[in-house]
Amino acid sequence: MRRKCCGRTNRKLRHLTVPRPRLDRAGLWDSCSHVRIEVINTGTELTLGNTLNTHGAWFGRELFKLGLRIERQTTVPDGEAIREALSESVSRADAVIVTGGLGPTSDDLTREITAGVLGIELMTDEAAIRSLEAFFAARNKAMADSNRKQALVPVGADVLPNPNGTAPGVYVPPRLNGKGNAAVFLLPGPPRELHPMFREEVVPRLRALAGVEAAAGALELKFTGVGESDFNQAIDARLAMVPGLEYGYCAHIGEVDLRLIGDETAREAGRKIALDEFDKFLISDDGTSLPEAVLKLCRARGWKLATAESCTGGLIASRITDVAGSSDIFTHGFVTYANEAKRDVLGVPEELLKLHGAVSEPVARAMAEGALRVSGADVAVAVTGIAGPGGGSEDKPVGTVWLAWAVKGGHTIALRQIHLRNRKDFKLGVSQAALDGVRKLAL
């Protein structure tokens, strides 16, 4: 079955998606389709807008992999507001995941309020006290008295270890819940503490609760150079026929991710359908990003890579160098924003710039070849275009880009594209196209 899904807030794509079919009674998801999950995020910084709440989307994706979905996500400020939201959720849901408010300060009340709402006493967990002491000892610090309350746990609940911070998590199984049938998870707010705890401690318990087979898994295929509507038209009907397969698309700028969920047979059937049609657009089938894939392929070939950027202004280089270990492969980046920079640094002939303008095929080619020559790299990519909002003309409207790729001892390839987007998205879209060209050359 197809999950409704759309990329960003693109209404056009959204309207291309088909209405969500009813759950297939024979499908994998039937077994846990009754599980109603609610997420409560607590934190005044979230409701004031000082911190963007990324928990909702993160949980949505993680739960999707288990075949589960969020029925409701609620954000409330710190303090007493949690009580009202939690009372409602525990009486309605099968599982409630609460984040935040497990710290040592006076407005960290999640632990106390949860015990109150569920009608369970709190007690100090001795193992948790020892973990806290060990945490501080390892950092040569004395534990403050206020931290002792972090070891308070509802009687009978599980303590979820937190190797990355002081706040242990809490799991209250449904049988302890005096106010409903919900399992309750209390988890720390900071992502670097939350994410590992969720994967280690929460996922196995949710699987058990939902009766999800451990074998059920997810596969993410990343594609570039092809749109969500192409998938809709070409393979949607075939994917929908695969028994036990749930799938969804996620469209980003210059990228579509296809997620396939189900048992191995279903996933592989889905993968085959997608690759039969879109093999040459595949970035990876293991979550590897485009810059990572490019670096991996260049490494396998023993290639060094250089970039010559005008309209992307350094974004291609920055995305490459976001990847740890990129310095083995990426040696030189040139941001030749001014015509003089293209001429003096990359040796683009003045006549080409005068005759064709900076945004032209000959200049893009000369930039790529200049970057290859100056850097001594094995492959170089160049981009020159009009990011806007100013600088467009009738011949070369805002959004026009010339890309070129030069390979040592080979030919130079050039390509014209139009990216009609705001300045930042334009830069991102062009950087995707530039990196994808390197990927294809290094395949």
Next chain:
Amino acid sequence: MRRKCCGRTNRKLRHLTVPRPRLDRAGLWDSCSHVRIEVINTGTELTLGNTLNTHGAWFGRELFKLGLRIERQTTVPDGEAIREALSESVSRADAVIVTGGLGPTSDDLTREITAGVLGIELMTDEAAIRSLEAFFAARNKAMADSNRKQALVPVGADVLPNPNGTAPGVYVPPRLNGKGNAAVFLLPGPPRELHPMFREEVVPRLRALAGVEAAAGALELKFTGVGESDFNQAIDARLAMVPGLEYGYCAHIGEVDLRLIGDETAREAGRKIALDEFDKFLISDDGTSLPEAVLKLCRARGWKLATAESCTGGLIASRITDVAGSSDIFTHGFVTYANEAKRDVLGVPEELLKLHGAVSEPVARAMAEGALRVSGADVAVAVTGIAGPGGGSEDKPVGTVWLAWAVKGGHTIALRQIHLRNRKDFKLGVSQAALDGVRKLAL
């Protein structure tokens, strides 16, 4: 009074914040402190995690400027789930803001469900029909029949014009609400439609409802090179003494934003306290970002700017070129990741690299001076450091950076810093420090 606020999910900062004091009965916010606002965001793409819900944080910040705050934010999937959440909110809140589900498709049900929940009939608004027809006519498209339902409005409600899309907004005043005393706003989901509609149509109505004076305003001072805890220690007590001033800090990587809210007298008193202490760290007092401030100052001086980046890998150039019009000022960027690039492109002497290593004061200086010479710019900034996770040593641990700034006809300045962060945050923090150095030189 001080609003609780913390940057990102930094627990340390969070624990430095003081518990929120009770509202000052004499303060500005007292007049609207009774207004309970709830936000409901609808969209299956949000609960599945395919789209990050940025509405919550955006509304939080916009409402904060009006002295209002979100008491609860709820995210639900498309379709019938909205009914339950809306029923609860309208019986509890003074104002309910709903986003999404105003499109023309069968699962866009916000309009119909709201009318049902509030007990009001829907009718076709003829002016809205004409706007829809004009929207399609301007694009040389015929309007589909399904779009007609976008002109359905609860009887007596206001239609909120949407110049940026097809979905008009709806405002149901409290007197029409048959199920409570809440005002209800229905707004489109896409930010480019939502944001202007909120500012044009919703803000004046909320001000009127809450009795907020139009004169009450907000001021945002951006600082860099100073931490939130410095503000806490140095000026918190004094800010708290200013009558009618509400304030909050928002910490980012390499930046602290101080928001001052109140009437002009209160805001100016707050600004004076902050600048008496932290004047030299001020980026801007009008929301201008650091790259924008740097470009503005360089423009005023008639300076051209060049960058020479190693560890930031092009991020400084990319942040500069995110600003429209940057091509007047920024001409050359060098991403000299490999030692050979530093030597061949920027003319860093081989001996310096051998003797001191790439991450050293002499190399940073030579990079900045080389960038200045090669580019012919008036000012150049260079960074070289160890982003990690690999590459550290006892002498130069991961996080070590040397920065240098060279000015035409002037001296070169160099500075060593340690940025202990993950790779991406390291790059961002170093780029802030690099840009801030240019800002100081161009002041």
